Amino acid sequence: MSQLLTRLDLRGVTGDLRGLLPAPKAVGQGPVQAVREILAAVKMGGDSAVAELTRRFDGAQPACLRASPREIQAARDEISSELRQALEQAAGSIRDFHEAERAAHHGFEHTGADGIVTREMLVPVDRAGCYAPGGRAPLGSTVLMTAILARVAGVPEIAVCSPPGPDGRVSTPVLAAAAVAGVDEVYAVGGAQAIAAMAYGTESVGAVDVIVGPGNFYVATAQRLVAEEGVVGVPSAFAGPSEVVVVADGSAPSEYAALDLVVQAEHGPDGLAWLVCWSDEVATAVGRVIERFVAESPRRQEVTATLEQGGWSVLVDGPAQAMAVCNAVAPEHLELMTANPEALVPLIKSAGAVFCGPWAPASVGDYVAGPSHVLPTARSARFSSALGTQDFLKRVHVVTLGRDALVRVAPHVAAIARAEGLAAHAGSVLCRMGATAPVVP
DSSP states (O other), rough: OOTTSSEEOOOOSOOOOOGSSOOOOOOHHHHHHHHHHHHHHHHHHHHHHHHHHHHHHHOOOOOOOOOOOHHHHHHHHHHHHOOOOOOOOHHHHHHHHHHHHHHHOOOOEEEETTSSSEEEEEESSSSSEEEEEOSSSOOHHHHHHHHHHHHHHTTTTTEEEOOOOSSOOOOHHHHHHHHTTTSEEEEEHHHHHHHHHHHHHSSSOOSSSEEEEOOOOHHHHHHHHHHHTTTTTTTSSSSOOOOEEEEEEESSSSHHHHHHHHHHTTTTTTTTEEESSSSHHHHHHHHHHHHHHHOOTTHHHHHHHHHHEEEEEEEOOSSHHHHHHHHHOOOOOEEEEEOGGGGGGGGGSSOOOESSTTTTOOOHHHHHHHSSSSSOOOGGGGOOOOOOOGGEEEEEEEEEHHHHHHHHHHHHHHHHHHHHHHHHHHHHHHHGGOOEEEEEE
């Protein structure tokens, strides 16, 4: 068994498994307090605070926080034709999927038996902020996976924040992705200070209505805190460090399962990479291949840190218990690398995205499948979903009544209002029933 994966044997265990499974790393008071201090600094100091925090945390001093439109378009020409074609292909798949999603959620009209006509309108926010991680791996793909959704939803203004490199500029691939996605503004700001800048606004960064995008614990915590203040909308999912659970039965080469665990682990520490199987032989074989891959990985430090803290090899009695484990973990990515993955799909209750069979690695979902790769982590898939166009839309309900409809419902309105002690509520319908009706019953 690989020393990088901690073994957990659940064979023969019955009942609720949640108490037996390692919980996701909690966001301690230290990080929360640090994030609060960053938010407060940006709220008070604006651009100057952002510049100081960028110098402190990123070791960079951008000459200008905002990339010029010329710089964004130039990045598209600077990248290789291979990368440009890949970004455009990915953008097309993302746009096609989410246009279909948008069409499926287009509002509706309903006429009740009482004659009340209600409509639901879907109205986009005015301005969206997208966070694209940098640091260990500048994720231009995240620009596509957030900004394109906002554009499909009809958001008129889209801003992207991404950490600067040592030269003080946003990475060329991120800028190129912004050009492909049709982003309006790109800022060389990362970390919790980027979330603060987009939430509160600074001299250079205009405040947004919604912030989306994944990040480390500091970024994800900052999103939660500004949402709690009520200054900006944030999807309910906690889009933090990367996670994967691979369910394997030995029907696919052990290299596939091992490599897909390493794929998520190479994002760096605090992530999660679990193997779930019902065979000692499969667990041992996959563990040995992981050791070989890690030894050869150019990101060995990141992979090792993730697997030593969040790498688990879980042995179960069979497919049903395997899926019970998966539902308890509620992973960001779930790979069903079994002989009959479709048989397991109906058992799924909590997962960000599911990949079926040996030819569907999660990395396809990271880039070109179409659905957004911004997914719930830290078990938030129990109650939330992948980022979608609906996260940029507001539901507005329009209610229309004629006199006949009001006559039918007025007694019910008045009865409930009286029971709640709200006389004016009752009076507002009764006064419309005729001059003799008491305004205040």
